């Protein structure tokens with residue numbers, strides 16, 4: 667396996683601007699993957715997903731999925747937790763039908779709860795989601811994401827611990843979120859190398875061989891993430907991320923969520939190719 671780089675959703679220059687058109691465009695641009703963004707809701711139906719799978723296979727593009735943003739497995743309201751579960755399951759089912767290997771989501775908010783209690787709640791929910799998908803023969807990776815704000819569940823240690831404790835659950839590492847969450851830290855080669863070493867130590871080598879990641883420019887403050895930025899306007903040290911990924915032989919899917927999707931994904935792809943040819 668190699669590291670594949672791609673866009674979070676359909677490239678702006680895709681024609682037509684459909685998932686299939688997006689996959690073809692990503693392939694034309696010399697990239698290797700695309701994330702299907704179900705960020706508002708899961709509109710795609712399974713028969714359509716089967717067509718997407720055919721196109722992706724023909725183009726040699728691997729797919730990942732982002733489940734809707736409206737997920738909070740720690741909501742005070744039971745119906746909201748149930749709706750959150752359904753949103754993740756729906757994204758996982760349609761994603762699996764489309765041949766996607768991984769579905770990522772922002773698992774929960776802490777509210778005023780003790781972080782350990784939120785962890786236990788999220789773990790129970792994740793175990794249940796995994797059991798349901800396993801019963802259906804759905805092997806998509808469930809990937810809670812490292813989140814961009816201190817109010818959101820999703821530190822590196824929480825996400826890695828869930829991955830340790832539940833089979834079929836793995837981390838989605840959003841480097842930009844970590845940078846924003848810490849109000850500007852997490853932006854050096856050493857920080858990224860330490861993170862990868864931590865994953866390796868806790869989970870073994872295999873998760874680094876198929877790691878789901880997000881990387882783009884980001885604006886932030888003391889409360890964490892504000893919005894995504896284009897690389898030239900952001901302080902995100904993406905070259906240091908890429909250098910660490912190369913040194914630790916990380917492969918999998920690196921998804922760029924920039925406002926100029928394919929332009930910044932291309933910057934990553936070019937930098938990755940250049941840095942790799944040096945080693």
Ligand SMILES: [Zn+2]
Pocket residue numbers: 732770771772811
């Ligand atoms: Zn996300």
